[in-house]
Amino acid sequence: MAVSHGSLPFQEQIDYFRGKVNLPTRSWTDAYTAEHDYAFVVAGAVKRDLLADLRGAVEKSIASGTTLEQFRKDFDQVVGKHGWQYQGERGWRTNVIWETNLRQSYNAGREAQMADPELRKRRPYGIYRHGDSAHPRPMHLSWNGVTLPLDDPWWLTHTPQNGWGCKCKKFMASARDIERQGLTVSPAPAIEWEDRVIGKNSPNGPRTVRVPHGIDPGFEYAPGQSRLANYVPQLRTRELIPAPSSAAAPPMGLPNRQPSGPLPAPRALPAKRLLPAKVTTSKAVDQFLGEFVASDAPTVFRDVTGDALVIGRGMFSDAKTGAIVLAPSIKARELPLLVEAIKAPDEIWARLEWEPGQGKAVLRRRYLAHVQVKGKTDPAVAVFDHGDDGWTGFTGFVDDSEQYLEALRLGVLLYRRTD
Structure with a gap:
């Protein structure tokens, strides 16, 4: 899985991950879409010490390039230390925690690179590339080769990762790159919105979210973009406890x-x-x-x-x-x-x-x-x-x-x- 920047640490990815704050959660729906730009969460991890140790294991993989198997060893040590009774089978749970955090932090790091004004002048387009999933999603496969300006609104909801286990990627390109690859800049694919119910077993109860067809709930955002816009969503200066x-x-x-x-x-x-x-x-x-x-x-x-x-x-x-x-x-x-x-x-x-x-x-x-x-x-x-x-x-x-x-x-x- 290509989640590291070659053989060297990917600093933008590391900076993005380190800028998060540990947020205790009961369910994966407690933190949603761009909230992940600010919060590190592991569903069901409520204790601060437990969450801090899980974060350390993930950050070790991001900063040092350790493998999933090495992460699983660290995960087992953390679970044993805290006596955490987590939900799901070990192999599946560790894969979800490790892959989603590494892939989305990598994508956010790439978005930070793509935000460079001088680089965008030379390479103002984005190309959607389908990953090497063993069981490709038809919609993701249909987006393969979509080429749009980087400021096209379509990217706000369709920048990869677009679902659990999704391996699609977004690449910058110049006009010459597009011509060489035989691609064409065309209007963005039409977005068909659908209502999905999430959090049926969450302590906060179920709620309905609106997502583009083909994207898993919670992935309809561009990783890291809320930071790059110099805007912190839903966070305001306020009195801690109002009268x-x-x-x-x-x-x-x-x-x-x-x-x-x-x-x-x-x-x-x-x-x-x-x-x-x-x-x-x-x-x-x-x-x-x-x-x-x-x-x-x-x-x-x-x-x-x-x-x-x-x-x-x-x-x-x-x-x-x-x-x-x-x-x-x-x-x-x-x-x-x-x-x-x-x-x-x-x-x-x-x-x-x-x-x-x-x-x-x-x-x-x-x-x-x-x-x-x-x-x-x-x-x-x-x-x-x-x-x-x-x-x-x-x-x-x-x-x-x-x-x-x-x-x-x-x-x-x-x-x-x-x-």
Whole structure:
């Protein structure tokens, strides 16, 4: 399989792959089309450490040119280390992970090369070439030799790879190249669109996507093009957690999809779960840390998905003064609600958020809790938003709590309370 740039490392391919952020997913449909330009995913890999090790094995193949068999040995070590119970037969699963990541990163690297203005002046055309598949797809075979300007919209949906295991390629060409090969620049083939249902077994539920006939769902995009256009799709500067009054405007990010089902009904909590009304911030933080056995030193807490969170006093320390502080959106007496969100969430979501100041996407996990405190009219809401660049949160009693939480249920659903 030709997925390396000759015998030398293909730097554009390596740069593309390294520019991704690890995104936990339950299903292959959780990250779709151009979202793969920003997210590295392995369906069913939810734990960060597991995903990081799988990524390392793939990157080793991309940067060093290791074979599928070598990748399978690395894969077996990662699976054994983490005890991962993955879906599918080993040979099939490893082939899908390895081939799709190597081939699409290679294609994205080629797109980066083709974007060079001087090169495009000399070679302004693209030629579609069918691969050497043992069982060729009729539509892919019919596109063999299609020759179009590189800026023709047809390439936005038909740039290879165009399906699982597809080995088709796109080549640059000059007018002389086209003449020498006996080809002709002609109008793009007509696109026949069709609706396909995907994600029937996904925690986020099934949805209908529109794809060109002959292309597998999820492949109807040009790998790497969303980066090259100096545009990050669906990623916006925003407040991490909007105030309840702004819940009608969902925060942006990637993926930007909501679940098909409602949030579990609020669970009951006794009134004593709240702290006294006049509790000090220091005492509230002490109790919070005590519930995680982190009063004296930071500790590693495993959430309901098995992922690790480091809990410690530094979560509440002002970076400049070292004083114990809370975020303005968290009340001291309601800090136990944040404990509920972390220890017993109703849902956990994962999303990539674009940070202009950092010039990159950051993975965040969002823990949501919806509870009914005895004696209170309105339900209480607790949100814990955690990423590599820190955390933020919200606690409060909200009369339109369901509407508020609905605006925060975006991304990849990693966990949902069922009882």
